[in-house]
Amino acid sequence: MKKRILSIVLIVALVASLTIGLAIGLTGCDDTPAAREVKLAKLDKTAVKIGLICLHDENSTYDKNFIDAMETARQNLGLTESQVVIKKNIPEGPACYDAASELVGLGCNIIFADSFGHEDYIMQAAWEFPTVRFCHATGTKARTANYGNFYNAFASIYEGRYLAGVIAGLKLQDMGYGEGGSKNNAAPKVGYVGAFPYAEVKSGYTSWFLGVRSIIPGATMEVTFTNSWLDETAEKNAANALIDRGCVLISQHADSWGAPTACEEKNIPNITYNISTSSKAPETYLGGSRINWAPYYEYVVNQAIAGAPIAYDYVGTLKTGSVELLPLGKNVAEGTQAKLDEIIEKLKNGTLDIFDLDSFTVKGAKLTELQLADVVTDDAFTPDTLVVENGADGLAFKESSKRSAPYFDLDIDGITLLMD
Amino acid sequence: MRSVTGKPSKFDAFVDKLKKESPIHISKRVDMPAWKQWLIRLAAIVVALFICAIITVSEGGDFGGFFVQLGNANFMQLRNFIVLLQETAILLLIALAITPAFKMKFWNIGAEGQVLMGGLMCATCMFYLGGKMSNSALIVVMLIASIAGGAIWAVIPALFKAKWNTNETLFTLMLNYIAMGLISFVLTIWVRSGSGVLGVLRYGQFPRIGNQPYVLNIIIVAIITVLIWIYLRFSKHGYELSVVGESINTAKYIGISVPKVIIRTMLLSGALCGIAGWLLVGGTSYSITTNTAGGRGFTAILISWLGHFEPISMVVFSLIAAFLSKGASQVALTYHLSGSFPEIITSIFFFAIIACEFFNNYKVKFNFAHFKKSKEQGGEATTAVISDSEREDGEKGIEDTAEEHIEQPTSEGAALEGKDLEGEVTE
Numbered sequence: 074m075k076k077r078i079l080s081i082v083l084i085v086a087l088v089a090s091l092t093i094g095l096a097i098g099l100t101g102c103d104d105t106p107a108a109r110e111v112k113l114a115k116l117d118k119t120a121v122k123i124g125l126i127c128l129h130d131e132n133s134t135y136d137k138n139f140i141d142a143m144e145t146a147r148q149n150l151g152l153t154e155s156q157v158v159i160k161k162n163i164p165e166g167p168a169c170y171d172a173a174s175e176l177v178g179l180g181c182n183i184i185f186a187d188s189f190g191h192e193d194y195i196m197q198a199a200w201e202f203p204t205v206r207f208c209h210a211t212g213t214k215a216r217t218a219n220y221g222n223f224y225n226a227f228a229s230i231y232e233g234r235y236l237a238g239v240i241a242g243l244k245l246q247d248m249g250y251g252e253g254g255s256k257n258n259a260a261p262k263v264g265y266v267g268a269f270p271y272a273e274v275k276s277g278y279t280s281w282f283l284g285v286r287s288i289i290p291g292a293t294m295e296v297t298f299t300n301s302w303l304d305e306t307a308e309k310n311a312a313n314a315l316i317d318r319g320c321v322l323i324s325q326h327a328d329s330w331g332a333p334t335a336c337e338e339k340n341i342p343n344i345t346y347n348i349s350t351s352s353k354a355p356e357t358y359l360g361g362s363r364i365n366w367a368p369y370y371e372y373v374v375n376q377a378i379a380g381a382p383i384a385y386d387y388v389g390t391l392k393t394g395s396v397e398l399l400p401l402g403k404n405v406a407e408g409t410q411a412k413l414d415e416i417i418e419k420l421k422n423g424t425l426d427i428f429d430l431d432s433f434t435v436k437g438a439k440l441t442e443l444q445l446a447d448v449v450t451d452d453a454f455t456p457d458t459l460v461v462e463n464g465a466d467g468l469a470f471k472e473s474s475k476r477s478a479p480y481f482d483l484d485i486d487g488i489t490l491l492m493d
Numbered sequence: 494m495r496s497v498t499g500k501p502s503k504f505d506a507f508v509d510k511l512k513k514e515s516p517i518h519i520s521k522r523v524d525m526p527a528w529k530q531w532l533i534r535l536a537a538i539v540v541a542l543f544i545c546a547i548i549t550v551s552e553g554g555d556f557g558g559f560f561v562q563l564g565n566a567n568f569m570q571l572r573n574f575i576v577l578l579q580e581t582a583i584l585l586l587i588a589l590a591i592t593p594a595f596k597m598k599f600w601n602i603g604a605e606g607q608v609l610m611g612g613l614m615c616a617t618c619m620f621y622l623g624g625k626m627s628n629s630a631l632i633v634v635m636l637i638a639s640i641a642g643g644a645i646w647a648v649i650p651a652l653f654k655a656k657w658n659t660n661e662t663l664f665t666l667m668l669n670y671i672a673m674g675l676i677s678f679v680l681t682i683w684v685r686s687g688s689g690v691l692g693v694l695r696y697g698q699f700p701r702i703g704n705q706p707y708v709l710n711i712i713i714v715a716i717i718t719v720l721i722w723i724y725l726r727f728s729k730h731g732y733e734l735s736v737v738g739e740s741i742n743t744a745k746y747i748g749i750s751v752p753k754v755i756i757r758t759m760l761l762s763g764a765l766c767g768i769a770g771w772l773l774v775g776g777t778s779y780s781i782t783t784n785t786a787g788g789r790g791f792t793a794i795l796i797s798w799l800g801h802f803e804p805i806s807m808v809v810f811s812l813i814a815a816f817l818s819k820g821a822s823q824v825a826l827t828y829h830l831s832g833s834f835p836e837i838i839t840s841i842f843f844f845a846i847i848a849c850e851f852f853n854n855y856k857v858k859f860n861f862a863h864f865k866k867s868k869e870q871g872g873e874a875t876t877a878v879i880s881d882s883e884r885e886d887g888e889k890g891i892e893d894t895a896e897e898h899i900e901q902p903t904s905e906g907a908a909l910e911g912k913d914l915e916g917e918v919t920e
Contacts, residue, residue, distance in 0.1 A: 129832065130831060130832025130833070131831070131832070132832070158826060159826065159829075160822075160826055161825070161826075161832035162832040162835075164782075164784055164787070165690060165782065165784075166778045166780070166782060166784065166785065166787075167777045167778045170706075171572075171576050174572050174576075175566075175572065175573060175576075178569060178570045178572060178573065189688060189690055190688075190689075190690040190692075190782075192690075192692070193692045193693035193779075193780070194693070196693075197693070269687055269688050269689045270687035271686045271687035271688035271689075272686065272688075273688070275687075300677065300689060447686065453685070454685045454686045482686070482687075
């Protein structure tokens with residue numbers, strides 16, 4: 074009998090405690106933080122303290138790129154080492170909010186976060202600490218959230234990717250592919266290892282592929298996704314699988330050394346992203362593109378020092394020095410640099426549109442002026458904004474002009490997605 | 494072990510010889526008082542901290558600074574302290590969840606998956622029911638769904654164990670990966686953009702208390718800790734599951750239905766993991782990823798073991814683990830160390846603690862006669878004639894240890910008897 078009583082008491086206590094807990098909590102539920110005043114002080118240079126939140130650490134090519142750029146920016150701005158605090162290995166979850174809160178506690182007044190999934194948690198922190206400037210790379214919500222102290226940034230990296238595609242195309246030509254080449258194969262297949270199938274990655278590989286096709290018009294591409302930003306084994310396996318499927322050149326948008334090392338082992342040329350992989354893949358590394366975040370860091374800090382507002386959407390370009398090409402590998406085709414210089418010039422003076430409607434089709438048809446893209450992020454990811462405009466040479470899909478983060482997420486003809 | 498008649502057998506002679514000739518003798522100990530055990534653990538923690546500090550110095554850090562940063566990371570501001578308590582609470586809750594099963598010697602290493610399933614059920618409610626009912630009602634629905642999710646994920650291997658005696662270790666381990674796969678699958682459905690990032694869900698978030706996050710989580714875990722302590726210590730269920738753990742035959746003999754206890758205990762275990770998932774999704778991240786449990790389901794196994802399945806000891810260990818992991822991140826940040834530094838520090842800590850348990854469980858005796866002898870004889874063959882006095886020394890040593898060997902089973906038997914009596918009293 075006693076046991077019955079005891080178990081009943083236990084259950085009642087459990088339920089009661091949970092209810093009490095909730096009741097206590099719910100009393101404080103409706104205090105919506107209405108009185109939120111954004112007060113961004115003009116910062117003295119010596120008072121600037123930057124916090125950087127990274128998804129992984131230096132072992133990730135993506136995060137290393139952010140960390141290296143921070144060091145460059147720190148030196149350019151003349152800040153001391155103690156004015157920069159870097160938190161590494163912060164997952165895309167509440168840990169990011171905690172990290173941001175702790176950085177505020179350490180006295181940081183400008184905080185950067187580097188990963189797409191950090192955004193909502195950085196926004197929580199931005200809402201809570203209205204005296205601190207929060208900048209988030211690759212995010213999409215700053216403009217619509219309108220917090221006053223939360224900003225997004227990206228770069229027109231599709232231009233860099235396109236240029237990297239040109240390097241690849243020239244290499245294919247050099248290898249004997251394309252019309253009239255020694256291999257007698259006008260339609261070589263290239264491979265691409267992507268992280269997640271969404272706009273940032275899709276815009277990247279599409280522009281890269283268009284770069285390849287500007288040299289080898291018959292080229293096709295196969296893409297696989299690892300569904301992770303950093304998974305060396307998966308990326309290596311994916312690259313190997315693409316090579317086994319007959320891809321003669323590989324590129325990737327995932328953050329480990331997996332794909333470059335797979336290519337080096339199989340002697341397949343590789344185009345990389347973020348940092349040069351020539352140290353571990355000297356024979357097969359051709360080149361690649363990167364976003365140089367230093368100009369953005371410097372822009373934000375200088376605006377803060379001047380007491381000037383920071384743009385909700387910052388798009389770094391070739392002109393601002395945000396989009397860069399990595400040093401060319403030793404085995405690139407002859408004349409690559411000259412060709413690149415020519416295209417860079419066109420991109421800089423706006424006489425070349427990468428997503429020119431004449432250069433690609435979707436399901437056999439050209440896009441029209443009525444094409445919509447999901448620019449304003451909502452739960453259902455509804456396409457909501459007209460994005461086709463008059464370009465340098467007829468109509469073009471205008472990437473990164475409506476917001477900083479990419480929104481080109483169409484599956485164009487010639488690219489096959491290998492989804493499980 | 495000596496034969497019952499007291500006359501030395503051939504085997505005893507062999508053991509005696511071995512003891513005389515080996516410089517170190519290790520025997521099981523059962524009589525270590527609790528305060529002494531804690532003293533040894535404290536010593537281990539201090540040693541671990543010193544090693545960590547030395548590693549920090551070798552990486553270009555500062556010895557004193559290491560300790561200062563450990564403290565700063567956890568106590569500098571109210572927020573740091575709350576995050577420390579939150580991390581402790583979640584780790585503790587999962588450790589508490591697996592403890593009943595472990596006491597029963599049911600090796601449930603599927604807490605990670607059970608937490609994730611609880612979290613997934615919770616996120617499902619937030620995703621589909623958000624905005625369709627009041628927030629407090631939604632939180633209650635989330636709780637029920639989470640408990641169901643965790644319990645179902647735990648009871649599947651329990652049913653298989655009870656019916657077909659399948660290996661629960663492998664079974665629960667595999668279910669972890671299935672839970673992760675399910676979350677990835679659900680995310681591809683929910684997140685149509687393909688980014689795999691669900692983002693913060695607006696409805697069903699736990700309210701803040703005192704404008705601080707996580708406080709409600711900490712309160713709930715504190716209450717559950719007390720309840721589990723009572724359950725394991727004073728309830729008939731708690732007694733039954735420890736009998737099943739000690740000996741299934743004994744349990745059968747005194748009329749305990751073993752399958753029933755296994756299933757019931759795993760239901761409880763899973764339900765608690767489900768609550769952990771509820772706290773992680775509804776009260777912490779407001780979202781879900783395959784990383785929501787973050788390996789805590791595995792760390793919790795360590796915590797449960799180190800705490801000897803005692804909720805109060807587990808509080809201490811989870812607090813120390815959370816403290817060190819947070820502190821080490823801060824040290825890494827201050828001295829610009831690699832991102833893996835915190836992992837190294839926590840590994841050293843666990844290594845030291847596990848190593849010190851050896852001294853809690855075993856008596857180490859040095860056979861000084863052996864050292865003396867080899868010194869005198871200048872390293873000559875040890876099997877040479879042994880002088881009378883040395884012979885006596887040796888005998889004495891053996892006598893001591895032999896007694897311990899005989900004592901051990903009887904004292905355990907006594908403990909078991911005592912428990913039996915206690916059990917009857919509670920009934």
